[in-house]
Amino acid sequence: MEAVIKDIRILMKTTYTRLVSLKKEQNPELFNTELLKVLPNIYKYVSKRLNSAVANGKLNKGMFNPNDFTDQLFIEVYEHMDEINGANELHTFLFKTVDQLLEDSLLEEEFDHVFFDNIDTYSKPEWDAMEEQYSRDGDGDFVMLEEMDDSSLNKQNYTLDHVFITEEEKELAEKLDASLKEDRISNHVEFVLNKMDLPMRTIFQLYTKQGFTLTEIADIREVSLTKVEEILSKARELVKNSFENRFLL
Known part of the structure; x- marks a missing residue:
């Protein structure tokens, strides 16, 4: 996961430099082609958000496609490129x-x-059914556009290291x-998130899968640093408790 995040940061740096030049040249067509290189990860992030909304009954399946949102990014980035100072700012x-x-x-x-109030009462059949x-x-059925596909970006599974961080917790992680x-x-992890x-879910995802700092x-979320720390800690605790109740009791 760390290697994937590092690759994304490197790609973002190279792309940013190229985008600055293309904006100065006022070449929106090549600008969009260059920006497309860093969008697969965004596309995947949007897909997860849409799939979650469908699963929670907040969105009818087929109402939106990830392209509906990523397409708007081309316009937004081109319009605001002069205000973006550096690759990290572009990523954010x-x-x-x-x-x-x-x-x-x-x-x-x-x-x-x-769900969380009763997490210690569910039987194995109940867990399986949920x-x-x-x-x-x-799970959804959004498929990455062929021209945006990047196999290295698709190997971003959650791991126990995202949840169990203290030495005591790592002993539990080894058992799991x-x-x-x-x-x-x-x-x-996806199910509990x-x-x-x-x-809460977005902050956990941005930190673990996208590699953003707090x-x-x-x-990104327009909240205080303290709030981010508090929410991330709570999310980890909830996921950790779910593993303990699901697999260790």
Whole structure:
């Protein structure tokens, strides 16, 4: 995961330099072609958001396509390129803009208090049924456009390292790692994240999958750094508890 995030940062730096030149040349066609190189990860992020909204009953399947949002980015980036100072700002701007576009279009997803309040009472059949339901409703069928496809960006599974961070917690992670396959771990994290409200889930995703710093996330979400730290800590705790109740008890 760290290698993928590093590759994205390098690509963003190269792309930013090229975009600055193309904007000065007033060449929107080549500008959009260059910007397309960094959009696969954005496209995947938007797809996850739309799939989650479908799974939570906040969006009818087929109402939106990720392209509806990524296409608008071409316009927004070109118009504001002169205000973007550096590759890191470009990276943040892309996610901040697409977040705003999504939130203008989607109904707010609520925190599933019933699920988390009863997380220590579910039986194995109940867990299986809930995850099967999510698998049917939440996986989605958005396909990356061929010209935007990048296999390196598709290998971004959640891992136990995203959740278990202290030495004591890592002992639990080792037990889970020995009994669960990588896809099983990632799918469970996705399922639990889907039960969180949008701000909590988004902050967790931006930090773990996109590699943004807490300060950058605060900018994207337009909240304080303290709030980001608080929400990320809570999200980790909820996911950790779900693993313990699902697989270790």
